[in-house]
Amino acid sequence: MKIITCIRPVPDPASRLVINESKTWIKDHDLSMVANEADNYALEEALRLKEKHGGEVIAISLGRASDAKLLRAAVAMGADRAIHLVDDKFRNTDEFAVADALAKAIHLDGGADVVLTGVQSDDLGSGATGVMLAELLGWAHATVVIAVDAEPEKGTLTVKRELEGGMAETAELPTPAVLTIQYGINQPRYASLKGIMAAKRKEFKVWNAAEIGWTDSDGSGRLTEIREIHIPEKKSQVEIISGTPEEAVTTLVEKLRKDAKVI
Amino acid sequence: MILALIEHSGGHAGNRITSNTNELLSFAQRIGRDSGIPVAAVVFGFNTSGLVEELKSRKLDRIIAVDDPELAEYSPDAYAFALKSLASAEPPYLVATMHSARGIDFMPRVAASLRHPFVGGCIDVERIGERLLLTRQIFNAKMNMKVEPRSGSPVFVTVSSGAFPGDNVELAETSAIETRPVDFSGLMKRRNVIAYSEAAKGQVDLSSAPIIVSGGRGLRQKENFTLIFDLAKALNAAVGASRPVVDAEWLPREYQIGSSGQTVAPKLYVAVGISGAVQHLVGIQGARCIVAINKDADAPIFKVARYGIVDDLFKVVPALTKLLNDLKSV
Secondary structure: OEEEEEEOEEEOOOOOOOEOOOOOOEOOOOOOEEEOHHHHHHHHHHHHHHHHHOOEEEEEEEEOHHHHHHHHHHHHHOOOEEEEEEOHHHOOOOHHHHHHHHHHHHHHOOOOOEEEEEOOOOOOOOOOHHHHHHHHHOOEEEEEEEEEEEEOOOOEEEEEEEOOOOEEEEEEEEOOEEEEEOOOOOOOOOOOHHHHHHHOOOEEEEEOHHHHOOOOOOOOOOOEEEEEEEOOOOOOOOEEOOOOHHHHHHHHHHHHHHOOOOO | OEEEEOOEOOOOOOOOEOOOHHHHHHHHHHHHHHHOOOEEEEEEEOOOHHHHHHHOOEOOOEEEEEEOHHHOOOOHHHHHHHHHHHHHHOOOOEEEEEOOOOHHHHHHHHHHHHOOOEEEEEEEEEEEOOEEEEEEEEOOOOEEEEEEEOOOOOEEEEEOOOOOOHHHOOEOOOOOEEEOOOOHHHOOOOOEEEEEEEOOOOOOOHHHOOEEEEEOHHHOOHHHHHHHHHHHHHHOOEEEEOHHHHHOOOOOHHHEEOOOOEOOOOOEEEEEOOOOOHHHHHHHOOOOEEEEEEOOOOOOHHHHOOEEEEOOHHHHHHHHHHHHHHHHHO
16 A cells, blocks of 8 residues: 655644734744644554555655654654655645645655545644545545554555544545544554664655646635734633632532523 | 535434534624625435424524435535535535534535635634635634635635534524525445444533533542542533543543543533643633632633632532532432
8 A cells, every 4th residue: 555644844832932023924933843743643553554554655744844854753753755845835825725735746656545644733723634635636535533444455444533422433435545533543653763774765755836736826825815813812800719618619609600600 | 695504413313403503503694794695504414304494493594405315424525515516506605514523524625626715613703894804723722813715705614613602693583495406416425434333432422511520630540530520410510531631541531621632612611620731721612611620820721710719629629519419409
């Protein structure tokens, strides 16, 4: 099986995010980027599929040249090669533009049997990119996947999807397909020293927008415009209830009944 | 037209509209009021008359039903096919559905297919003249982003749970009901459901629980979680937990509330011994009233709480449970 797994660079969760002057994004020039958390689960799932069924795992990422380290880490973990999409034109792309660039790059690489993404990103977080990618590739898809089983000779995948209310759905779909992988589906591995050494010899392609045929002027760029980023006002209106525990809970229950009217 | 595609439980759990339908309709009604554009609720399904009947009491300009055996079970292929067919017959101004496991599964496909804008997880909306600005959360709810669709109508939107209270829905008798035939002959159903199951046995549906009592690391050990279960029983509430509790295996994963667990929107959320990491707060921002019980007055949970008790939970929680039980027996 040819398995492609997508890695989105996102700011390190420990870093302080500052909004830029035009209020259209954060100041991310000096920010250290890490792999989007959900994408780590997708990478691990890709490696497990390969271990079970053979084939190759390709890690793909769209971002700045300095984010190449995330792809190198993926290759050290066991991916066979990497594709890095780097172009100034990719800055501040929306979900559609990212999906469009990924679709074009995947097409250029000769397609795949399965493409995996994390269920959502820690920056935009809409969970839409993988679904759009499936549409642009013309493939089947499944979202919020919590288990994957492949039958490569039949060309099918059996997936379990998480639904609301503690329900899950088992579904079958044909390959090629895009799956968005839920947090916690597996326990991502660490790169071994051997893996880190081997990574240096693996193929690392860098493609720009023109090379994959992605252009911003023919309507394949963003479909939404960011007008403003702001930090939501957290109106801290907490009413601290004092007294002994018995007094405090009596006041609390009174307020929950008469003021908040929630019990 | 503004199309609000409602969700229902169709197929496996009886045919009822889901509890978040009023949230979706209150979003659609708000844009309708601001723009003067008529609002239609759209039902996809098979044997939809019961669903249409349920919707009739909401103030709508139209109810549109697409009633077809192909829509008896949810299928992303069939939903995308039907929605594309509706959107091309009479291009709407905006198409909305909830930002749910279902909504996020098919809406981006339709938007990408038509190369129309998609805004996922909308929490606010404003019209400035003819312009439409939609607000959504980014960076795990640390920031909000206002976006404007770049190209023309329709724009496809998924609406975040808890952002548009269902209580705000306007009620009135709707009589304009229309059944729209869709020719499904070109439909390819690629993904097919084999079975439904419970992801975890015995789990309460936290996403629709009206009251939730949730415990965190402050409980110190697994055995102390009985305090949470006792309080939940006294309140007729469901039980939830923060991530550290689940990681420590005090409770199974399905109890976890937060960005990597469940998103909840109860009317009352009691957070016990939970400090309020951002990942947890993301999951409870739909809660109407949050009560925080925590020893640490600086815990971030107090920033989002309406009522707080800064004290030892091991004293406060038993007192609260006892009081509630006493009141019950009166």
